[in-house]
Amino acid sequence: MVRLQQRRTRLLAIAIFLACFLSYACYGRDSRDVVTWQVSSTTTTRAPVDQVLQSTEILLSEKIPKARHSKAVQDVLPSSKPTEILLQEKAPHVQNSKETETPLPRSKPSETLLPEKVPQVQLFRPTEIILPESLAKAPIATLSSKVTMPVHPTVYDLSTMPTMPPSSATNGSLTTAPSMRIPPMSLTPSNFTVPTCIGYEQLQMSHREPLSAGKRQFPYSRPLPECRTFNLSSMETLIERMNDTVKDPDLFRLFENSYPNTLDTMIKWRGYAVETDPVTMNETVTDQELTYVITGDIDAMWLRDSASQVNSYLPLLVASSESESLASLWRGLINIQARYIVISPYCHSFQPPAESGIPPTKNGAYHNNHPNPAYNPNLVFDCKWELDSLASFLQISTAYYQRTNDLAFFDRYSWVSAVEAAVDAAGAMRVGTYSKEGKVEKSAWTFTGWTNRGSETLTNDGLGNPTKENGMVRTAFRPSDDACIYQFLVPANMMWAKYLEEASFIMEKLDDAKAENLTTVMRDFAYGIRRGIDRDAIVHHRDFGDIFAYEVDGYGGQNLMDDGEKAHDMMQEEVNGQLQMVLDSTTGKGVVHESVNAWNEYDWSRAWFGWANGLLGELILKLAERDEAAGESGDRWFAQSFQ
Structure with a gap:
């Protein structure tokens, strides 16, 4: 016993x-x-x-x-x-x-x-x-x-x-x-005390209180400050100010959840670049800032998406050398995009940098897609040639310079080399399909994919439909990642020309022979694109008169459609209707989805998608500026109810 x-x-x-x-x-x-x-x-x-x-x-x-x-x-x-x-x-x-x-x-x-x-x-x-x-x-x-x-x-x-x-x-x-x-x-x-640092998708499902006071009862879906991937005091000040401006409780909650979403959840890693001596293999940690921004529920970084996500915070950008400032985050994004463009200028999404210690994300489509030249899947997540990806790099570069006047930054690391790589890559894609003798020209980049969808591969053994050289740049895929019908994608060429010109004003201020030569090349390039657009991309529509085509081929082929990445200015009645639609299509999550079935609000893609949330924030801030300009006696968007 x-x-x-x-x-x-x-x-x-x-x-x-x-x-x-x-x-x-x-x-x-x-x-x-x-x-x-x-x-x-x-x-x-x-x-x-x-x-x-x-x-x-x-x-x-x-x-x-x-x-x-x-x-x-x-x-x-x-x-x-x-x-x-x-x-x-x-x-x-x-x-x-x-x-x-x-x-x-x-x-x-x-x-x-x-x-x-x-x-x-x-x-x-x-x-x-x-x-x-x-x-x-x-x-x-x-x-x-x-x-x-x-x-x-x-x-x-x-x-x-x-x-x-x-x-x-x-x-x-x-x-x-x-x-x-x-x-x-x-x-x-x-x-x-311990924060409830759960994954963001799990946080969305928790339907956390307090709920918004409107009929939709949107949850509060921001992580706790301790769990956010980047904290910015000016963001919190702005949100408090907008609480007094936006009277509709559901619309404010949608803004409160959506606008800071990238900062809250998608700054996957920040750090410094490491250089390795090729002889001794000794590593040197530099002062070059790096920022790796994911899209949301896909653990990879797109050039275009990350640029657009961070560019949404342009109103908050001020010059600063502090390591925890938005300016530091912005510099880190420019630096890491420059690195990626030098590595693979025709690719559009990338893996985490080696310095982060984060393992590469597996892309299930890797073995089905066959771009030429090939890419290293440990460095590149996916590779589709999209001209607007390179334009987005120039966009965030010029935005940073215009807001901070920090010229020294652009001469410090690899920005000039990245611009050179981008200009060379895009320039090579100006060549048409056929030579003057009718022979098929060798293309700098081709793509074939094993797929049952025509939008996921290119015809003519990876060349795409024929184009005639006219100064514009051929791009294989649209910003939606769907293949172009005609490869002179007009909006992408417009964007590329615009930011080539704007970035050339930075380049001309740099005291460097390469920069001086690039300045001339960039401006000539932009001029050639504009001339091609004026000649081949303006078409006469029977109802609307002269309009820009979405895609052309230089032979007279035109695609009249739109796949817009950014909304145009609209009349107030149209804005109200679109805001109402966005509010009614979140299925109670209180954030903006990537896409929604126009006939079924419950049929949507990607509840965790930073770019769409950033665009919602940009819209609300723009409308707030209009309200302020209108004064108390004018028509004010945010004085009304969206219930």
């Missing part, structure tokens, strides 16, 4: 231990637990052992992945490359354990040394950090005032972790060696 009681006691003790361990290790704790630390560079007071991990020393060496230089991202740790983190116990009363392999959530196996009695969770308390010497020279004042580490297995917000951003000097760089020690920092816990 005694043995049985002892055995039961042991079993009960083991059961209690396992229950406690599993409730901690398997995230069974209160879902709102997060550790927030107050950072001080002068004291070394330690927190109680029962609240946090023991004081540790983290060694950051060449073996730490490139993602260690990240600024503010979601899912960096869960999807990092294999890392070796040496955690050496400093407290005398806790002994080091043997070397154990402890994979971080959704990451490849990592080699980690942890104290034997400490639960293996994602909370580390650094008290002494070894960093590269030049990185350590960054002023302590650049450290965040708080460190917030959510303990959720799928979403991590590192935006307020203490970082040592690189010098803002024009040619500054940070090397991985030699290393030096930084004085210990005290991390004193100030509270114990």
Whole structure:
């Protein structure tokens, strides 16, 4: 009996231990637990052992992945490359354990040394950090005032972790060696609360309160500030102001959810570029900012989409050298797009940069599509030649310059090389299908796809329908990713010509022989496109007179349709009707879908799609400006009800 009681006691003790361990290790704790630390560079007071991990020393060496230089991202740790983190116990009363392999959530196996009695969770308390010497020279004042580490297995917000951003000097760089020690920092816990950092699609399904006061009862679907991928104080100020402007509660909630959606959920990674010496293979962390922006529910970055998503925030863009500013995010996007264009100028969507440590996303269509030249699927997500993708790169470039007057940025990294690659790629696609002798010309890019849809491949062995050279640029696919019928896509050529001219004003100010030559080439290119449009793309319609065709081929073939990516200015009655339609087509989610069946509001695609949400925000802000100009006595859009 005694043995049985002892055995039961042991079993009960083991059961209690396992229950406690599993409730901690398997995230069974209160879902709102997060550790927030107050950072001080002068004291070394330690927190109680029962609240946090023991004081540790983290060694950051060449073996730490490139993602260690990240600024503010979601899912960096869960999807990092294999890392070796040496955690050496400093407290005398806790002994080091043997070397154990402890994979971080959704990451490849990592080699980690942890104290034997400490639960293996994602909370580390650094008290002494070894960093590269030049990185350590960054002023302590650049450290965040708080460190917030959510303990959720799928979403991590590192935006307020203490970082040592690189010098803002024009040619500054940070090397991985030699290393030096930084004085210990005290991390004193100030509270114990955890954000509900769930995935955004799950958040949408939760129908979170408070609901809007209108008949549609839209949920509040913004993540908590701790869980957002980028926090911008000017955005919050703007939303508060619009709450007083937009009287309809459902329309305001739609704006509140939609406009910040890209900042809230789609800034997948931010960090700094890493250069590798081709001889020694030593890595150098530069001060070149990088920003990787996903489209939403597809974990890849489109040139056009990411540019349009961020360009929606143009009213909030101001010059700033701060690492957590919108200007920094914008520079990072220009830099990463420049890198991609140099790599594959004919491709339109790309994988995360190597510095992020995020693994590439698998594209199920990769083996069915056959572009020529081929692409590396570890760098490129999908490859369809769409002229407006290159135009979008120039668009965000000129927008940044016009708002900030930051000319030095464009001469600092690879912007000039990217423009050159874009101009060369587009220029090669001005060649018509046939030579003067009637022979088929070799095309710089072709595409064939194994598909049962005609819109997913090109005719004539990947060339597309014939075109006659006229100064315009052939583009294989529309912005919708559908194949062009006639490859002189008029809106894309207009956009390319416009931003070629605008970007040439930046180029001409750069003190460089290549830039000087490019300035002339860009302006001549734009002139040739405009001349081709005037000659071949203006057609006479029996009801509307002279209009622009959507697509032409230079032979007289015309496609009169529209596949607009941006709405034109409309009369107030039409605007009201369209807003009403958008409000009634969200199926209660309170955000804008990518597309909706005009005959069935419940038949839609992509509830998590940043570009469409950004366009809604742009529209609301534009109408608010008109209301302000109209004054109290004029017709005001937002004084009315949309119930």
